Amino acid sequence: xxxxxxxxxxxxxxxxxxxxxxxxxxxxxxxxxxxxxxxxxxxxxxxxxxxxxxxxxxxxxxxxxxxxxxxxxxxxxxxxxxxxxxxxxxxxxxxxxxxxxxxxxxxxxxxxxxxxxxxxxxxxxxxxxxxxxxxxxxxxxxxxxxxxxxxxxxxxxxxxxxxxxxxxxxxxxxxxxxxxxxxxxxxxxxxxxxxxxxxxxxxxxxxxxxx
Numbered sequence: 001x002x003x004x005x006x007x008x009x010x011x012x013x014x015x016x017x018x019x020x021x022x023x024x025x026x027x028x029x030x031x032x033x034x035x036x037x038x039x040x041x042x043x044x045x046x047x048x049x050x051x052x053x054x055x056x057x058x059x060x061x062x063x064x065x066x067x068x069x070x071x072x073x074x075x076x077x078x079x080x081x082x083x084x085x086x087x088x089x090x091x092x093x094x095x096x097x098x099x100x101x102x103x104x105x106x107x108x109x110x111x112x113x114x115x116x117x118x119x120x121x122x123x124x125x126x127x128x129x130x131x132x133x134x135x136x137x138x139x140x141x142x143x144x145x146x147x148x149x150x151x152x153x154x155x156x157x158x159x160x161x162x163x164x165x166x167x168x169x170x171x172x173x174x175x176x177x178x179x180x181x182x183x184x185x186x187x188x189x190x191x192x193x194x195x196x197x198x199x200x201x202x203x204x205x206x207x208x209x210x211x
Contacts, residue, residue, distance in 0.1 A: 032086060034207065042136035045103030047096065047208050051138050054205040056083060062142055063155045071140050074202035080165050088209040092166045094192055096208050097177040101190050104135050108192055117188035120179055127159040129181065139164075139179045145202035153200060163203040166192075176203055 030041045030048070035056035042051040053072020058079045080091050092100075098108050105116045121131020122140045131139070143158035157163070161180040176197065181188040197203075 032089065032207075034085060034089070035083060039207075042138075043211065044135055044137060045099055046211050047099060048211055049100070049137060050207045051136055053140060053142070054080075054083065054207070058082075059205075060145065060202060062145075062158050071142060072204055074142065074145050075165065075205045076199060076202055077165060077197055078199065080205050083205075083207075085207060089207045090209065092164070092177075092206060092208045094166050094175050094177075097164070097166050097192055100137070100177075100208075101192075106190055108190075113189050115188075117179065117181070117190055120190070121162070121181070121188070125159060126181055140204070141180075142204055144176075144204075145200075147198060147201070153198075165197075165203045165205050 030043075031038050032041050032050065033039075034050075034054070037054075037056055039054070040051045041048050043049075054075065055070070055072045059073030059075045061073050083091075090096075101108055101113075101120075104119055106113045118131040119133065119135040120137045120139045121133060122138045123130050123133050126141050139162035141157075141159050141162050143156055143161055144163040145153065145155050147153050148156055157180070161178055164177045164179075166175050166177055175192065178191045179189075180191075
């Protein structure tokens, strides 16, 4: 076989390989820029959520440990309200969290919600069984800082609870979404807790916008 034929075959194979590679679809990732940080986002139902916890100025890492800073710090209500957000984005209300959980098939009730919760939970970090994160929300079990037994404030519930700041339907009263898994599989739940959070309480922070 002549050199010219060999070069022609090699060129044809290269063109075929390039065209085949170009035809492979790759997932499109979406991001939002907040407080000098870039955050990945995910579309769930009729809304777009930040898919990682906020990690901007202020806040405190769980037990002030540097190992959890990269996963997102815990923020007070005042710190959450002070974050400068791009147009359309907001700190979620209780209605936003209701839309989130009902869009993946979870009833907003104070009862065990079962397997759909796993789609919100991250694939690492959970005590006695991780989630599958098929929703892309990626809830990390970073616990919260608040009043515990005896009225003493402390860091609590890491590895079993992912607590997120929200506001009630009137947009003013603090509340939270608590995604948790206790000591046994099939005991996972998402609670929308409508209570007045103390000014010193801290929880993970996400943002949302309507599509």
